[in-house]
Amino acid sequence: MTKKKLPNRDAIAKRIVGKEQNKFNKASNREVIQKFHEDRILFSFWHLDYRSEEAFNLGSPKVDVPWFLLFIDHLKEISKLTRKQLETTGRHYKFHPIPVEEKGYKFNVPVDILDEAHESAFQFGLGKSKGRVYGFMVDNEFYLVWIDREHNLYPDDNYGGYKAYPPVMSYTDLVEEENRALKAKNDTLLQENKELFQMLEDALDGQSNPSA
Incomplete structure (x- = not known):
């Protein structure tokens, strides 16, 4: 029977060092990735508002699947840029400050950050005649507030x-509206059923008391 040869201490040490090196490389890669992304534009939907302002309620028939994909693509491409790069893209993304209050509007955000939000309000475009996105910037983070499909x-x-x-x-x-419609229909049927039972009772009473 052949005796199995055990690895020597140098081989074991090399294997351990190799594993540790791999861990180090993975950690380094994570740091590189984190460093790459930490200065890029981040998007937050925390304050997205498509209900309180008629002008930006996304009810336009132009808000369809191709447009939505265009919107997602713009978020994707802009997220690859730093704020400085976005600011220097010029006319491509039409990124610039906007005078929200001067236009007669007000962001629907908490009162304690409203002034700061208005002071740091920006827009970027989604392409020719495709609409604009409005929000405010904090460092490299863009907080979306309104999506203006109709350039209102x-x-x-x-x-x-x-x-x-x-x-x-x-x-x-849609589900809540359907539930309301079904409830209204059910209430109507219950009322009709009640009236029919009353008519039946009246008819039966008339048969049992013909002299009445």
């Missing part, structure tokens, strides 16, 4: 001016 913050009479539509309905909204 800067309406242009040459393109139809200000456009208002019924607000977009979420899946929850």
Whole structure:
């Protein structure tokens, strides 16, 4: 029977060092990735508002699947940029400050950050005639507030001016509306059923008391 040869101490040490080196490399890679991303634009939907302002309620029929994919693609591409790079893209993303209050609007954000939000309000574009996104910046983080598919913050009479539509309905909204409709229908049927039973009782009473 052949005796199994055990690895010597040098081989064991080399294997251990190799494992530790791999851990170090992975840690270094994580640091590189973190460093790469820490200065890039981050998006927050914490203050996204598509309900309180008619102008930005996403009810436009132009808000369809191709447009939504365009919107996602812009978020993806901008998230690869630093704030400085975004600021120097010039006309490509149409990134610049916006005078929210001067346009007669107010961000629907907590009062304690409202002034700061208005002072640091910015927009970026989604392409020619594809709309604008408004929000405010804190360092490299862009807090989305409004999505203006119809350019209602800067309406242009040459393109139809200000456009208002019924607000977009979420899946929850649709379910709640359906429930309300079903409840109303059920209430109507219950009332009709009650009236029919009353008519039946009256008819039976008339048969049992013909002289009445």
